[in-house]
């Protein structure tokens with residue numbers, strides 16, 4: 001059984017998609033062992049509680065400096081002994097100590113088609129605002145492995161989503177979630193749990209058949 005820790009910051013709809021996919025059997029061979037939030041008021045923590053999953057908060061506000069927060073985050077993740085860490089709307093740049101300790105074992109969902117509309121300043125609703133401001137006709141979501149550079153590691157899954165006339169950032173965000181994010185993230189976890197994902201020496205992922 002793959003032990004999955006999920007890091008969240010806000011509403012937690014992606015966390016919910018994972019919880020539901022584990023319950024329905026869409027995710028095979030995995031269990032969520034801990035949910036970690038940097039935000040005490042994140043509704044995602046309520047979702048965890050309702051599902052009977054341990055949820056904890058590690059907030060930068062509770063530490064003297066960033067270094068101490070980083071170490072506490074690392075400790076809380078290590079404690080859960082995860083095989084995979086899933087960033088599901090986690091609005092914190094993952095510290096190097098965490099990346100080092102869990103190299104190749106962290107995935108992130110990004111609400112655009114990387115390498116477009118990603119990097120510094122591209123998070124949450126801002127991504128969709130920028131897609132609309134640029135007049136892009138297609139956007140989507142990406143699940144990728146996390147390395148030291150923001151939104152940069154090996155791409156695992158992507159799905160395109162149409163931008164429609166009259167879209168607001170909120171409407172587009174919802175469509176990207178419904179048509180891409182909530183499908184891709186559980187699928188990525190299930191593929192990893194089944195041992196079907198390999199990253200080659202060029203940082204390209206390969207998915208094997210069942």
Ligand code: GAR
Nearest residue numbers: 010011012013014089109111123124
């Ligand atoms: C999601 O759209 C996720 O892709 C995005 O934040 C939202 C969180 O929603 N993540 C990023 O922008 C990371 N760079 P949720 O809390 O309802 O899952």
